[in-house]
Amino acid sequence: MELLGLLWKKHLMAVIRGSDPEASFQTACVLAEEGIDVIEVSLTGAGALKVISRIGAELGDRVVLGASTVMTRDEAGQARDAGVAFIVTPAMCEGAARGVELGVPTVIGALTPSEVWSASASGAMAVKVFPASVFGPSYVASLRGPFPRVPLIPMGGIEADQMAAYLDAGAVAVGIGSPLIGDAADGGDLAGLRERARRFRRALPYGEALP
Template sequence: MELLSLLWKKHLLAIIRGVDPESSFRAACVLAEEGIDVMEVSLTGADALKVIGRIRTELGDQVTLGAGTVLTRAEADGARDAGAEFLVTPAMCEGATRGIELGMPTLVGALTPTEVWTASVAGATAVKIFPASVHGPSYIAGLREPFPRVPLIPVGGVRVDQAGAYLDAGAVAVGVGSPLIGDAADGGDPVALRERARRFRRALPHGEVLP
């Protein structure tokens, strides 16, 4: 399934960033087991490209896998070669430009209206509103008025009790790191991760019809 359609259906993009590669991989396995199967591995995590490669090899098509915090052209190329299917950036940077050049689905980070429009016309698959916690769900609703056809994905500090409000405000999906992953990618309790995953799943609708 095409990435944007999948995000409209799933409403959740998990963000894995860890200091322990083995724990990062295990976190991905737990998420997949709990039905959270659209995920990115941040390149700021330890041995991130190796983690991406291992997830791709061992989980295969069980997950839709991306690379996050992609800043440079080299990082975009490396993520693609490791097995990432899509890229996520914090800004309209060289990594975003390269991802678009490669024809990879690319979620480009922005915050202001000017940045949102710049990312959209550059070819972003969707615009990642980051950090979303600065303004909250009402800001997404505000952006939807001038940009009704630009897919928006709030990322950064999205709590489980806010996820539904972001979707109601017009977001395609929410991107969630620490509130979902916690310390699981750093060697923390995978059982606690499983419970957080279930709470997020319960908080979100599923199977929404595309607009």
């Protein structure tokens, strides 16, 4: 299944940003075990490219793996070479343009209507609405009015009990970082991560959604 179709079905992207490479890898393993299998690793985390390569090598097709916080042309190329299935950027930056050039499905960050349009017109597979928590689900619904064909993925500060509201507002999926990951990727409690993963999964309206 192509990535956008998978996101319509899964509704959730997990974002790992860790200070401990081993803990970041173990975090990905726990998420995969709990059925959260669309995972992005932020390049601002420690040893991120090596973490990506290890997840790809050891988890294989159990996960759909991306790189996030991709800012530069070099980072986009390095992420592609590490074997990612997609790239996520926080803004319309050189990394976004290079990801599109390389043919890697690219989720480009935006907030304002002008930025959403620019990201979509630049070849984004989907637009990351960030930081989503600043304006909430109603803002996503408002963006859907002028941009009904632009897939939107809100990210930033979304809690488990808020996911359904974002999806009801028309989001393809939601991206979840610290509310899900907690301190696990910094060497924290993996049992706590497992409990949060189950809570987030229970809060999702599973079943394939249609665009």
